[in-house]
Amino acid sequence: MEHRHLLFTFDHELFLGRRSGTVERCMIRPVDRVLPVLERHRLAMTFFVDTTFLLELERRSVTNVRCRADLDRIARQLRELVERGHHVYPHIHPHWYDARYDEACHEWDLQELGRYRLSALDEPSRVAVFDGSVDLLRRILAPVAPAYRVSAYRAGGWCIQPFADFRPHFLRCGIDRDMSVMAGMRRHSNAVDYDFTAPLPGPVYRFSTDVMRPEPDGPFTEVVITSIPKRPRGLVGALVDKVLWRVPYGRQMGDGQGVAFVDVPGPDGSMGTVDREMVSIELLTVMRYRAYARLIDRTPFVQFISHPKMITRHNLHMLERLLDRCAARYRLSSDIEALVPRRSGATV
DSSP states (O other): OEEEEEEEEEOOOOOSSSSSSOOOIIIIIHHHHHHHHHHHHHHHHEEEEEEHHHHHHHHHHOOOHHHHHHHHHHHHHHHHHHHHTOOOOEEEEEEGOEEEEETTTTTEEOOOOOOOOOGGHHHHHHHHHHHHHHHHHHHHHHTTTTHHHHHHHHGGGGGOOSSTTTTHHHHTTTEEEEEOTTOOEEESSOEEEEEEESSSSSSSEEESSSSTTTTTTTSSEOBOOEEEEEOOOOOHHHHHHHHHSSSSSOOOOOSSOOOOEEEEEEESSSOOOOEEEEEGGOOOTTTEEEEEHHHHHSEEEEEEOOOOOGGOOOHHHHEEEEEEEHHSSSEEEOOOHOOOOOOOOSOO
């Protein structure tokens, strides 16, 4: 039986726009719903937790009991995930520094995007947010995994360029894997800026100073997020999307409102990618099922990137169908530790 490595990664966070939504609806419940679907096939999950949000909760929890309760609830979930064999790593959104807290409704407004990218912070702030993120995760997980190694990272908004802004913090904190690059995609906006359109040697490779410049002896490993051609929506697709959005079965589980970016031309005058999309549970609908099945048939490695807050019951139903199909045809694995050896390089 052929082998397929399906890496399921999640950006575990609230919404990052006008209304953050709640911890229960955006983080706790969605993960509790997706866990049994993947665990039924013995597939591990990798969570990139918005540690900047957790640091904000910790700061406010000294005087705010609701913030303390949220932090405790998330910490319990993270410990349970690690106990069950899943992985937890940091995911940094610096614009939490400018978030406005509405105590009455216990939500945040994150529309101020001036510090969305790490490059917008001064060096002392970068040190503080990286060290604080790694230390907080270690403290949270210490009761169940005292020697847990915080070894991987995903940049908020996938803004990992220029890597020179990240390199010293990776080295200092012991992070040797990045998982921010979305193959073949780029976007330039008032907040997000990345360009991953250059050719890459494969889905896993070593690098040193630039995530888009492979170096076989580099100290870091890039694990690339899979992308596929975007489907033409068409009349039928538009109708299906409209129907799904109108019924609870097709609505996202989260209760917040996302950030609205304003796209701008890049340095070379180019606009963002419009013909590709990431491979994601929240994009897996009945209209995309065949494309996902064909993708897995022709490639031994696929990295999903998903956001629990945006997953619907329909997405989970289609994921169950997809995994049942894959399990009947292939030997499945999802362990990032097996995928990326620490000392001898990385191959798929």
